[in-house]
Amino acid sequence: MKRPVALFLLLFLTGICAQAATYTATATHLTMHAGDPLPPLIFKLSSYSGPYAALFKGQPKLSTSATSSSPPGNYPIKIAAGSMTTVNRADSLTFVDGTLAIIPADGIGARLTNNIVYPPGFTSAAAFPIIDVTHNPIANLVGDGVTDNTAGLQKLFAFGRGAAQSKVTTSVSGNTYTVTQVGESVFTGLAPGSPIRIAGVIYTIAAVLDPQHLTLTTNPGTLSNVAARLPPNVVSTSGTTVTATSGPTFAALKPNASLQIGSAFYKVASVTDATHLELTTTPPSLKNVDMYYGAAAGGQLGALPMFLYFPPGVYLASDTIIPYGNYWSIYGAGAQTSVIKLAPNSAAFNTGTAPVQFFSPLSVNKNDNFHIFIQNIGFESGVGNPNAEIFTTQVNNIGAIRNVQVWSDDSNCVNALNIRRAYPGPGMMRNVAVYGCQNGIYSNQQEYNFTFEDITLEGQTVAGIGSTNMKFSIRHLLSDNNVPALQAELFHANTTIMDSELFGDNSTGIGLQNGKENGPQGCHLYTRNVKVVGYATSEADYCVTPSKTYKGDLAETWSGEAQTVFDQTAPPASLHLPESETPQPNDPDPRTWTMLGTSPATWAAIISGSKSPTVYAPPGQYGGNGAYAITVPDTVNHLQFFNAMPTPGRTYTINLTIAGSSKTPLIIEGCPNNACVITHTGSRTLVLIDDNTYNYSTAAGAGNLYIDDVILGSNNNPGNTVTFYPGQQIWARQLDEEPARADKITCNGCTLWILGYKTEHNGTDIVATNAQIEIFGFFYYKLSLAAPDSTTMQITDSNLFATGYENINIAGYGAPNWVIETRNGTTSHLVAPGVNSPQHLHVFYSYGGKKASTTPVRKFHNTIQNF
Structure with a gap:
């Protein structure tokens, strides 16, 4: 009687095996320009449920015969099992090759650079010199792609910003270098071998002599009454009790002070003694983890600069990495040469359903994150991290991401470039490439604006760019996606896209989707010279009634109605002023x-x-x-x-x-922040990059000006306005002007072209006489009650094209006029819809100046027709 039962069980189990799953790994279609570095070869898995590691081991191997020197054409991307197997032996894997399309170089998309060499003395500044993350007294990282550098990265990004401070004097006697505490925290709890930052320079503690004296391993020279930042506490937790095993005394901490313990944040309830305190909430049980002070807004977070250099290598991390505050910069050796990588199957990024930020700067007062720069580095997510938001940026007014590549090996993450933290921008992204994730770039914020130029977005699964309400000015975008290159949704979204290429393989899809079908009205999209291949609909604008759809290339489109003061009988259009690229350095060795x-x-x-x-x-x-x-x-x-x-x-x-x-x-x-006064009187062309100048002044006969992530004048003295003169041509990308008691820019006979313009405070944002001006995306922000007849733009006998958004968050703060225009002695107004709430200026045009020195719309790129 047992045999029939055994046979039944065998047949039952065989039936289960017959239903085993088959999964498909497909190499992602990619596009590159001839001469560019090869993009990362990524793949996408067919649908599966549960963690990657529960179903798969390892990952596939991808390869291509194409190189940076290959001529235009289609090249296969081969995908094979590599180290990838299924955990369940009954499951199976199939692999589908992809294609890499190489198209002729045309200046569109990210132009990445690798193998960057810095000059001698790069790490030798007298105070707060840049730290080589592989050789320093704080934490020596290993760029081997195997070692988990999480703890070291946390120490480097936090050191000197989240610890106690002493006032010290130093003395030198032979080979003994003594530090004497003369104020604030004593040295109790510090240990030999720990780092200490004195007057901005990091030293190593040789010995702790008593609570007020220690010695160093190297000579600091003779210093008097300078600041010393102490190393963090090492603590353990039990319930709400925190016990310090090393580091400075807790004496300086007060109730409600904010702390970071591990990668989470807590508040102090009470301080028991020098080495014990109580928290307001209970952390998990932790043993010997770092604790940093001042993890709240302001204070120690934003007071000190930090510079980090990542030599070539792959720096692995398995948990969130938090840069602190503002005034920090990181440099690598190239977008594909120095890489910060989220380790495959990292627990924090593959459980639950909520997005988790990997590289996650800590905000200062939400919108005081000034002077932040990330250059020449890559950010990678290994397989099995579906909840990851790989790279979060939080910059305000002056800040840029340059020569950066972000990618997900298995395409499966939430956002590659995450701009969801309040309140991002203004900021600049230039030569940035993104591969994989649901969204390449995503923001749900209303304030402020971001400028993008030379951007590549490929292999996204929801949208190249996702925006609910953000203001984006975009030029030279290369998108290779089956999903929309842009998916904007709500009223406040205001997007400009120019001189770009959108390639898809979706015979029923939409290239640019502005708003939702049957959704909220009012959001804005402006396009000019956008080539669209492979989508059924190039653009669908659901933010207007009736909705509009476009097919083929987009010569020039906009949401809403174009407005003018005097030119109702002329066809509305941009001026097509000459576009000129920002000159790049031609440095010697x-x-x-x-x-x-x-x-x-x-x-x-x-x-x-x-x-x-x-x-x-x-x-x-x-x-x-x-x-x-x-x-x-x-x-x-x-x-x-x-x-x-x-x-x-x-x-x-x-x-x-x-x-x-x-x-x-x-x-x-990168002129020292807010310290540079620039007087431009000669005919020489001037280029300003990542500069917050205290003042910029010029004179008749001055040369042309290029602006790339710049504040031209932070000087708030009365009457301080930036003035340009006849014959001067200005090309600006990401310009921020915020004088509180002056008009922002006066253009007397100049030619001004702006991609991404942000202003703050009352005062006229553009004053133009006999000028030619184009503004592709503005964010005007008024901060006090508007004068009765004030305006955002005042023009006299000028040509002006402008599209953008005015932010009004307090009733009555908006300027009552968009434009006050005088032509041939007659003055008239373009009245704004109101002064009580935000509003879009979809398009304004005026042909009131002398004939514009224009060039035709640049021809569309005929480099590729289909895949």
């Missing part, structure tokens, strides 16, 4: 660059005597007093300050005069 000294007082002599056309200051903090006058000679072509910072309070100005006539543009990059 970095070993030949001229290095500036530790004091700005010496810089004038060094610059005037430089034998190299490139002069640089190592990234760090520079102090001084008074005004330092520097006339830049025509023999110098590039001043690279690597986003240096002045000492707190900025007790000096650097007065740079550009009076020369060289035909080679002068590039000033």
Whole structure:
């Protein structure tokens, strides 16, 4: 009788095996331009439920015969099992090859650079020098792609920002370097071998002599009454009790103070003694983890600069990485050369359903995240991290992401570039490439705006760009997606896309989707010169009634009605002013660059005597007093300050005069924040990149100006307005102007082209006379009650095209006029819809100036017809 039962069980189990799952891994279709680095070869799995690691081991191997030097054409992407197997032996895998399309180089999309070499002395600034993450007293990372660097990354990004502080004096006696505490925290709890930052420089503790004295392993020189930042506490938790095993005393902590323990944040309920405190909530049981002070807004988070350098390598991490506050920069050796990678199957990113940020800057007061820069580095998510938001940015007013690649190996993450934190922007992304994830770029914020140029988005599963309410100005976008390149949704979304290529393989899909079908009205999309291939509908605009759809290439489209004061009988259109690309440095071998000294007082002599056309200051903090006058000679072509910072309070100005006539543009990059006064009087073309200038002034006859992530004038003195003169041509990308007591920009006879313009405070945002101006995406933000007849733009006998958005978050703050225009002595108004709530200016056009010096719309790119 047992045999029939056994036979039944065998047949039953055989039936289960017969229903085993088959999964398909497909190589993602990719597009690149000839001469570019190969993109990362990623794949997409067919639907499955549960964690990746519960179903699969390893990952497939992908390869292609194409190289950076391959001519245009289609090249196979081969995908094979590699190390990938199924956990359940009954399950099976199939693999589907993909295609890499190489198209002729045409200046569209990200142009990434690898193998970047920095000049000698790059890490030698006198205060807050850049830290090589592989060799330093804090945490030496291993860029082997195997070692988990989570703890080390957390220490590097937090050190000096989340710890106690002492006031100290140093003395030197032979080979003994003594530090004496003269105020604030004592040295109780510190240990030999720990780092300590004194006057901005990191040293290693040799010995702790008593609560007020310690010695160092290296000579700090003789210092008096300077700040010393102590290492973090190492703590363990039990219930709400926190016990310190090392690090500074808890004496400086007060109830309600904010702490970071591990990767989470808590509040202090009470301090029991020097090594014990109670929290308001219960953390998990933790043992010997780092604890940082001041994890709340302001205070220690935003007070000090930080610079980190990642040499070539892959830096693995399995938990959230949190850069602290503002005034920080990270540099790598190239977008594909230095990589911060989320380890495959990291627990925090594959359980539950909520998105989890991987690289997650900690906000300062939500919108005080100034002077943040990420350059020449990659961010990768390994397989099995479906909840990951790989890279979150939180910059305000001045900040940029440049030469960065972000990708998900299995395409399965929530957002690659996450802009969901309040309140992002203004900020700049340039030469940024994104591969995989549900959304390549996503934001659900209403304030402020972001500018993108030279962007690649490929292999997304929901949208290349997802935006509920954000303001995006985009140029040179290359999108290769089966889903929409843009999916904007709600009323406040305001998007500009120009000079771009959208490639798809979706015979029923939409390339650009503005709003939801039968959804809220009012959101805005402007396009110009956008090539669209492979979508049934190039653009669907559901934010207007009736909705509009477009097929084929998009020459020029906009939501809503175009408005004008005097030109109702003329066809509305942009001016097609000449577009000019921002000149890039043509630096010689970095070993030949001229290095500036530790004091700005010496810089004038060094610059005037430089034998190299490139002069640089190592990234760090520079102090001084008074005004330092520097006339830049025509023999110098590039001043690279690597986003240096002045000492707190900025007790000096650097007065740079550009009076020369060289035909080679002068590039000033990363000038010390809010310390540079620029006087531009010569005919030489000037290029400003990542500069927050205290003041920019010019004069008749001055040369052309290029702006790339710039505040032209942070000087709020009465009457301080930036003025341009006849004959001067200006091309601006991501321009922020916020003088509280002045008009923002006056254009007297100039030609001004802007991609992404943000202003704040009352005052007219553009004053133009006999000028030619195009503004592709503005964000005007008024912060006090509007004057009765105020306006955002005032023009006289000028040509003006503008599209953008005015943010009004308090009733009565909006300017009552969009435009006050005077033509041939007659003045009239374009009245705004109201002063009580936000509003879009879909398109404004005026042809009131002399005939515009225009160029035809650039021809569409006929580089590819189908895949």
